Amino acid sequence: MATMTFSEATLAAMREEMRRDPTVFLMGEDIAKQGGIFGQFKGLPQEFGFDRVRDTPISEAALVGAGVGAALTGCRPVVDMHFADFITCAMDEVVNQAAKLRYMFGEQCRVPMTLRAPDGITKSAGSQHSQALEGWFVHTPGLEVVIPADAEDAKGLLKAAIRSDNPTLYFEHKALFPVKGAVPDDDFVIPLGKAKTMRDGRDVAIVTYGITVGRALEAATMLEADGIDATVINLRTVWPLDYDAIADAAARTHRVVVAHEAVKIGGVGAEIASFIGEACFDDLDGPVVRLGAAHVPVPFAPVLQEAVYPKAPAIADAARRLVRREL
Amino acid sequence: MLSAPARTELGVALLRTMIRIRVLEEGIEKHFLAGDIPGFAHLSIGQEAVAAGVCANLRADDAIASTHRGHGHTLAKGTSMRAMVAELFARATGVCRGKGGSMHIADFSVGMLGANGVVAGGFGLVAGAALSAVQRKTDQVAVCFFGDGATNRGPFHENLNLCAIWNLPAIFVLENNRYASTTSTAETMKIADVSIRAAGYGIPATIVDGFDAFAVYDALAAATARARSGGGPTFVECKTFRARGHYIGDPERYRRKGEADDVMQSDDPIVRMQAGLGDALSPDAFERLWNDARDEFADAVAFARNSPAPERDEAFFGVFSGDRDPADPVHRIEARERDALVPFAPQVGSGSQGSGH
Ligand SMILES: Cc1ncc(C[n+]2csc(CCOP(=O)(O)OP(=O)(O)O)c2C)c(N)n1
Numbered sequence: 001m002a003t004m005t006f007s008e009a010t011l012a013a014m015r016e017e018m019r020r021d022p023t024v025f026l027m028g029e030d031i032a033k034q035g036g037i038f039g040q041f042k043g044l045p046q047e048f049g050f051d052r053v054r055d056t057p058i059s060e061a062a063l064v065g066a067g068v069g070a071a072l073t074g075c076r077p078v079v080d081m082h083f084a085d086f087i088t089c090a091m092d093e094v095v096n097q098a099a100k101l102r103y104m105f106g107e108q109c110r111v112p113m114t115l116r117a118p119d120g121i122t123k124s125a126g127s128q129h130s131q132a133l134e135g136w137f138v139h140t141p142g143l144e145v146v147i148p149a150d151a152e153d154a155k156g157l158l159k160a161a162i163r164s165d166n167p168t169l170y171f172e173h174k175a176l177f178p179v180k181g182a183v184p185d186d187d188f189v190i191p192l193g194k195a196k197t198m199r200d201g202r203d204v205a206i207v208t209y210g211i212t213v214g215r216a217l218e219a220a221t222m223l224e225a226d227g228i229d230a231t232v233i234n235l236r237t238v239w240p241l242d243y244d245a246i247a248d249a250a251a252r253t254h255r256v257v258v259a260h261e262a263v264k265i266g267g268v269g270a271e272i273a274s275f276i277g278e279a280c281f282d283d284l285d286g287p288v289v290r291l292g293a294a295h296v297p298v299p300f301a302p303v304l305q306e307a308v309y310p311k312a313p314a315i316a317d318a319a320r321r322l323v324r325r326e327l
Numbered sequence: 328m329l330s331a332p333a334r335t336e337l338g339v340a341l342l343r344t345m346i347r348i349r350v351l352e353e354g355i356e357k358h359f360l361a362g363d364i365p366g367f368a369h370l371s372i373g374q375e376a377v378a379a380g381v382c383a384n385l386r387a388d389d390a391i392a393s394t395h396r397g398h399g400h401t402l403a404k405g406t407s408m409r410a411m412v413a414e415l416f417a418r419a420t421g422v423c424r425g426k427g428g429s430m431h432i433a434d435f436s437v438g439m440l441g442a443n444g445v446v447a448g449g450f451g452l453v454a455g456a457a458l459s460a461v462q463r464k465t466d467q468v469a470v471c472f473f474g475d476g477a478t479n480r481g482p483f484h485e486n487l488n489l490c491a492i493w494n495l496p497a498i499f500v501l502e503n504n505r506y507a508s509t510t511s512t513a514e515t516m517k518i519a520d521v522s523i524r525a526a527g528y529g530i531p532a533t534i535v536d537g538f539d540a541f542a543v544y545d546a547l548a549a550a551t552a553r554a555r556s557g558g559g560p561t562f563v564e565c566k567t568f569r570a571r572g573h574y575i576g577d578p579e580r581y582r583r584k585g586e587a588d589d590v591m592q593s594d595d596p597i598v599r600m601q602a603g604l605g606d607a608l609s610p611d612a613f614e615r616l617w618n619d620a621r622d623e624f625a626d627a628v629a630f631a632r633n634s635p636a637p638e639r640d641e642a643f644f645g646v647f648s649g650d651r652d653p654a655d656p657v658h659r660i661e662a663r664e665r666d667a668l669v670p671f672a673p674q675v676g677s678g679s680q681g682s683g684h
Pocket of ligand 1: 476506507508
């Protein structure tokens with residue numbers, strides 16, 4: 001175990017995978033000479049050369065398209081999207097090409113491509129640099145979507161994404177890059193599709209992922225003061241989704257709060273809540289409560305930005321009202 | 328330069344490929360209209376010299392990416408007629424197990440990375456295949472087929488630039504057939520030679536008579552040699568013509584009646600090649616090429632007809648690598664969800680006629 005930042009954990013993952021597999025290469029805007037806008041690529045070109053860590057023009061459609069082509073023909077490309085928001089410039093390449101080729105070509109091919117997409121709300125980045133878009137991609141058959149919550153996840157999930165034979169979106173929250181955590185130093189790979197129980201309590205389960213895991217853990221501490229014992233489930237992968245872990249948490253606590261930073265309407269939380277409603281109805285002592293961002297673009301002014309997405313007090317409040325049947 | 332006999336041999340090979348494509352596509356047209364082929368089908372009759380001339384330069388481990396009009400490219404790259412026809416007939420024995428159809432046919436065993444239902448979808452795949460060849464240090468090349476219409480989309484510009492700055496072994500083969508769907512090229516761009524766009528990216532371009540399979544072959548021979556030796560991308564504009572509607576059933580209101588007949592009268596690439604070979608190809612030998620192709624197609628249709636439709640459950644697998652294994656976390660199609668869907672009988676032979684794009 002070593003303590004390192006989330007950013008350093010992704011670097012360790014990249015370094016280990018590039019050493020292990022010569023077909024892994026990286027491309028993106030400002031990643032090589034600059035080292036990435038969050039320092040997440042620092043030192044890689046010095047070790048692996050500028051052919052394996054490629055600075056590219058501002059051509060998102062070409063990067064993702066070429067990522068797919070390279071993945072089809074024997075490489076494991078990792079494509080950096082700079083900001084997750086810019087995936088929209090390559091939507092065809094993600095949704096019509098990467099996601100579908102294996103299926104519609106009758107399993108003749110694989111698309112082992114990883115898209116790294118820094119996402120989320122931080123530092124007044126504003127409407128076009130703050131989005132959490134995982135819902136779109138969970139809705140598209142053929143894509144894996146992984147979202148690390150801490151430095152440990154950052155390393156283990158990135159290694160798993162690179163090794164996966166499927167196109168995988170790796171959403172890394174911009175505000176998490178400098179956050180430190182303990183990270184196993186050996187070849188540490190987290191299986192995709194498996195959730196992690198961060199905290200085991202009997203009164204209520206908070207099912208969440210990504211940066212909201214930290215907020216849920218804070219909320220659990222607040223709830224403790226009220227005598228409420230909360231489970232916190234870190235999904236780690238939002239597709240494939242660990243339905244078993246969700247059903248298990250519902251069965252053990254009978255009350256579930258689902259929380260994420262992405263917009264609540266049409267979000268991943270809606271899928272989870274409806275799954276619990278369909279599959280775990282008899283286990284429930286109350287409705288599944290969903291928390292997500294308001295259905296507005298993320299605003300610029302700090303006071304406005306802070307108003308639109310769920311943080312620890314909101315999560316604690318929702319859980320408290322659910323347990324006390326004050327809904 | 329090839330010797331005269333070798334040139335003749337090449338000409339016959341190109342002619343054979345063009346005739347096979349013609350027979351295949353005329354057969355597709357017939358069977359589509361008879362309702363044997365579902366979906367949409369876009370024919371490339373008139374453009375056969377491009378597919379033949381390009382692919383004759385390629386190895387099985389070179390990649391091509393095709394368009395929605397890809398039967399000719401697929402056949403020329405080496406896919407078996409049986410596997411193609413079975414795919415179009417939506418059979419389990421099709422090259423894509425009946426999951427692709429005309430617009431999404433691929434054959435990775437011969438480096439055919441897919442027809443593409445999205446105009447300009449192939450540029451990225453070719454840039455990536457060319458990049459992959461560089462990363463893996465092979466001498467493979469990748470060829471992108473595309474229409475004039477595709478050059479008005481962003482991916483064309485982004486990928487040409489990418490291939491140029493990285494000197495990738497990519498070859499861009501434009502089939503300028505004068506139309507994009509129902510719109511003539513003259514209405515959508517101010518330039519007569521689309522290939523001048525390549526200059527903006529520092530990519531050398533040549534213009535060839537796209538009805539002349541030899542001319543296409545020669546241009547590709549140069550482009551392929553350049554790409555294999557690290558010289559970077561080349562752009563080849565083939566001036567050609569689409570003799571049929573945009574799709575089977577297209578009423579072709581956007582062009583003069585008789586236009587296609589006129590062009591084919593003077594420029595049918597098969598007739599032109601036969602004439603070019605002159606006495607080197609006897610009338611009997613020419614007839615044999617047609618008969619062989621017809622036999623091959625009849626055999627392919629019989630194979631398709633005798634092939635089963637895909638099993639219903641096949642619809643639920645193949646999305647992810649590993650999804651046939653119930654123990655794998657990507658196995659996500661729960662049996663109860665499958666069974667909850669209304670049972671359906673596979674609709675073999677219910678071709679939608681003459682509709683859509
Ligand atoms: C992105 C996209 N836009 C529109 C279409 C509908 N469409 C299919 S083929 C076609 C025309 C393409 O013209 P061109 O690239 O010149 O190829 P050609 O049909 O002449 O072979 C259009 C508009 C599509 N499939 N994809």
